[in-house]
Amino acid sequence: xxxxxxxxxxxxxxxxxxxxxxxxxxxxxxxxxxxxxxxxxxxxxxxxxxxxxxxxxxxxxxxxxxxxxxxxxxxxxxxxxxxxxxxxxxxxxxxxxxxxxxxxxxxxxxxxxxxxxxxxxxxxxxxxxxxxxxxxxxxxxxxxxxxxxxxxxxxxxxxxxxxxxxxxxxxxxxxxxxxxxxxxxxxxxxxxxxxxxxxxxxxxxxxxxxxxxxxxxxxxx
Amino acid sequence: xxxxxxxxxxxxxxxxxxxxxxxxxxxxxxxxxxxxxxxxxxxxxxxxxxxxxxxxxxxxxxxxxxxxxxxxxxxxxxxxxxxxxxxxxxxxxxxxxxxxxxxxxxxxxxxxxxxxxxxxxxxxxxxxxxxxxxxxxxxxxxxxxxxxxxxxxxxxxxxxxxxxxxxxxxxxxxxxxxxxxxxxxxxxxxxxxxxxxxxxxxxxxxxxxxx
Numbered sequence: 452x453x454x455x456x457x458x459x460x461x462x463x464x465x466x467x468x469x470x471x472x473x474x475x476x477x478x479x480x481x482x483x484x485x486x487x488x489x490x491x492x493x494x495x496x497x498x499x500x501x502x503x504x505x506x507x508x509x510x511x512x513x514x515x516x517x518x519x520x521x522x523x524x525x526x527x528x529x530x531x532x533x534x535x536x537x538x539x540x541x542x543x544x545x546x547x548x549x550x551x552x553x554x555x556x557x558x559x560x561x562x563x564x565x566x567x568x569x570x571x572x573x574x575x576x577x578x579x580x581x582x583x584x585x586x587x588x589x590x591x592x593x594x595x596x597x598x599x600x601x602x603x604x605x606x607x608x609x610x611x612x613x614x615x616x617x618x619x620x621x622x623x624x625x626x627x628x629x630x631x632x633x634x635x636x637x638x639x640x641x642x643x644x645x646x647x648x649x650x651x652x653x654x655x656x657x658x659x660x661x662x663x664x665x666x667x668x669x670x671x672x
Numbered sequence: 673x674x675x676x677x678x679x680x681x682x683x684x685x686x687x688x689x690x691x692x693x694x695x696x697x698x699x700x701x702x703x704x705x706x707x708x709x710x711x712x713x714x715x716x717x718x719x720x721x722x723x724x725x726x727x728x729x730x731x732x733x734x735x736x737x738x739x740x741x742x743x744x745x746x747x748x749x750x751x752x753x754x755x756x757x758x759x760x761x762x763x764x765x766x767x768x769x770x771x772x773x774x775x776x777x778x779x780x781x782x783x784x785x786x787x788x789x790x791x792x793x794x795x796x797x798x799x800x801x802x803x804x805x806x807x808x809x810x811x812x813x814x815x816x817x818x819x820x821x822x823x824x825x826x827x828x829x830x831x832x833x834x835x836x837x838x839x840x841x842x843x844x845x846x847x848x849x850x851x852x853x854x855x856x857x858x859x860x861x862x863x864x865x866x867x868x869x870x871x872x873x874x875x876x877x878x879x880x881x882x883x
Contacts, residue, residue, distance in 0.1 A: 457778035461767075468766055529760025533819065536729040536756030536829070537780075672732050 455543030458534070459551050466555035473556040476513040480560055483509035484567035502571030503632035509567075510560060510585060511621050514592035517556050518617070519610045521548060521600035522667060531671055541664035549597040549660070557593050561585035577635045584635075584645060587652050588628040594655035595620035601666035623651045680743045681753055681826050682706035683728070683858065688737035690723045697723055698879055699736065705827075706743075710849065710859040710868045715876035721862035722759070724876070725829045728860060729756035754827035759835070761816040765805035769796050772804065773818045780823035790818035794844065809836040820848065828852060830861040842866070 466472040484506055491501045525531045525548075534544050564585040565578035573581065599617035603609025630644035682704060689699035697720030705711050713721040726732040728739055741753055764772060770791055777787035791800050794814040799807065807815065813836050820828055828849070834842045849859050849868050859868065867873065 453781035454779050457775060460778070461775050465764065465766060527760075528764070529758055529762040530764070532726075532729075532731060532756065532758050532760065533762040535731055536754070536758075537819075538730075538751035538753070539779075 454534070454537070454539035455547045458544055459547035462548050462551035463555060466552060472517060472552070473559040476516045476556050477559050477563060479516055480509050480513035481563060481567065483512070485570060487571060498572045499636065502568075502573060503636050504629050506564070506567055506571060507588065507625065507629040507632055510564070510588060511592050511625060513560055514557065514589050515596055515614060515617060517552060518593075518596040518600040518613050519603070521552060521597060522604040522663075522670070523600075523609070526604045526667075526670055531667060535668070535671055541667050542660045545597060545601065545663035545667060546660040549594055549663070553590060553593040557589035558586070560589055573632075573636050574638070580635050580641065580645075581632070584628060584631055584648070587645070587649050588624055591624040591648070591652040591655045592621060594652070594659040595624075598659050598662045598666065601663035601670065604667065605670040620655075624648055624655075627651060680707070680745050681741045682743050683739065683827060683860075684742050685728075685739050686737050688724075688727065688739065689735045690720055690727060690732070691735045692723065696735075698876055701737070701879070703874065705858050705860060707826075707856045707858065708853045710853060710861070710871035712867045712871045712873045713860065713862045713876060714864070714867075714873055715878075719876040721876055722831050725756070725831050725860065725862060726758070728827075729754060729829050731756070752823075753825060754829055755820050755823070755825050756829045757816055757819070757833060758831045761812040763804040763807065763812045763815055766803055768801050768803050769807065769811075769815050770800040772815060773800075773822065776819050776822050782822055786822050787818065790821035793821055794818055795840070810838055810841055813837055814841060814844075817845070817848065820852075824857075826857050828857065828859045828861070830859065832862050832864065834863070834866075 487501065487505045488498060491497045491505075522531070525534075531544075535541060561582050564581050568578060568581045569575060596613065596617050598620065599613035599615075602616055603612040606612055627644045627648035631641040631648060634641035634644060683706075684704050686702055688701040690697045701724070703711065713724060715721055723732060727734045730739075767775070770787070773787035773791050774784050777784055791797060794817050796811060796814055796818075799811060804812065804815075813833075817833070833845050837845065846868065849861075852859060859871075861868070
């Protein structure tokens with residue numbers, strides 16, 4: 452158990468010290484959302500229709516960006532061999548690394564979400580809900596993404612593989628999360644879609660470390 | 673597990689075969705390594721030394737046969753019986769040498785001063801605040817050796833442990849192995865050139881020629 456905790460603490464520190472691991476995804480998220488008004492035009496109503504959906508897609512794609520390096524560096528420098536060869540379960544390692552990267556990158560993404568929400572003319576009263584939705588949604592995006600990251604760890608330019616494997620797994624979160632955002636933007640009841648999105652995230656957290664661990668064991672075989 | 677010497681484990685290999693693609697590296701391999709013994713794996717490049725070590729470490733699945741620990745007493749943890757040091761040193765470029773040693777100490781639930789002592793022992797005391805990217809190949813190898821010292825485990829699986837090391841470093845590895853065996857530990861290592869004292873030698877090239 453101490454193994455997984457120490458890996459979690461190390462990953463968190465490496466993510467902060469390694470020259471801002473969150474900078475690229477956060478920048479991507481902000482850029483995608485801030486380009487939207489220029490693309491969809493400023494007629495009244497356009498942003499209300501496109502805004503929440505575009506924001507949710509941008510969050511998913513921004514969460515996908517750090518996945519390529521999630522396990523690759525550890526595989527290349529022999530760290531995964533050292534973890535696996537010392538008898539610590541790969542499930543714990545996958546969980547620790549994914550959670551640490553979500554804290555380092557997913558939380559900053561959720562924290563800038565309200566700014567983008569306002570830019571896309573979402574109702575200011577709902578910003579707290581938007582932070583919560585982005586936290587829950589990015590958890591699913593990171594944990595399902597870790598499966599693709601583990602499968603592509605041994606590949607050069609594995610980004611395409613990650614996208615192909617991961618995007619279908621993103622669909623339930625895409626549907627329920629965006630539905631909750633549209634409900635919040637329209638002043639409707641967002642409770643049910645938000646709960647369903649939360650359930651999908653919990654499912655991802657509970658199952659993806661096992662799938663990722665299996666893929667990592669194949670990568671080091 | 674209190675120390676390497678406290679273990680009564682022995683490693684038993686039965687009818688082991690490994691293949692890479694369609695090429696059989698070795699088959700019908702059987703041996704036993706028990707307390708205080710060292711086994712040197714020799715053979716040409718590509719003869720399967722590294723693959724055998726990875727199988728013993730549980731990283732690679734054998735094509736056939738099995739590896740098991742025998743003689744486990746209650747309290748012996750077979751999951752935590754070995755250290756594997758491969759070609760790659762598992763050194764992170766941004767962390768300093770001391771931070772990395774201390775990470776492994778936390779990883780194995782050992783106190784920090786064990787890591788500090790290990791850094792001194794492998795001769796990195798004056799390089800301990802240098803980040804991994806500033807270490808030479810030999811110094812990275814020395815840093816990898818600290819894992820062996822931080823947590824005592826009965827089996828050391830070493831893949832060319834003296835590669836990249838200078839004369840003094842090679843002497844250090846020989847000393848560490850001798851001390852480990854004196855306390856009941858076991859070493860299985862792929863080596864070229866100078867070997868360990870009183871070690872059994874298994875040549876994988878001739879094994880395959882005989883098969």
